[in-house]
Amino acid sequence: MSRFDYVVVGGGSAGCVIASRLSADPTARVLLLEAGAVTGPAIMAVPSAWPDLIGSEVDWGYRTVAQTGMGGAILPYPRGKVLGGSSSINAMSHLRAHRSSYDEWAAAGATGWGYDALLPFFRRSESASGRDKQYRGATGPMKVSSAPDVHPITHAALEAATELGYSISTDLNGAEQEGIGWQEINVVDGARQSAADAYLRPCSTAAT
16 A cells, blocks of 8 residues: 555654544545554553653653753653654553643643633543543543542552642542542553554554
């Protein structure tokens, strides 16, 4: 096949979604280009091993310019060089920006990019069981949940924050985004779920 209707450059988080959505049309020919490998090292699937991926063969190995506010420090800036992009090497945190950030985009002229306009797409992307369906999705490809095993120190930190008067959010991706609460992660059956796992690999399995 040498002719395509769409060419998606970059198989990162966005590229995986775009390629998947475009290929839902059975008449469309879609080419997804990714500089990195189709699969990475086995530890890529191990949630606790994500720090070991920094500087590995699946990391572009970028570094920041000198940070004036940090005494000129130059910091690692990990970016995924593998199918799934940075969703294949990050800490698997599933956290939307505050609604005010998206609304500022719209206010600056990005029509259609405010929080209320984007919310249906946020919901469509995820499967967050037991959450408020006004804000959260239940049938999307990204499986979202809180960590099943939380260290006692973390529980103690939450209790301490409560005692100090900080507000508590029962869902940081829901109606009340400000406060202290449990972070959600993209981990399924004990393994990382990258954008490639959610959007591409189910399609390739179905094709075979």
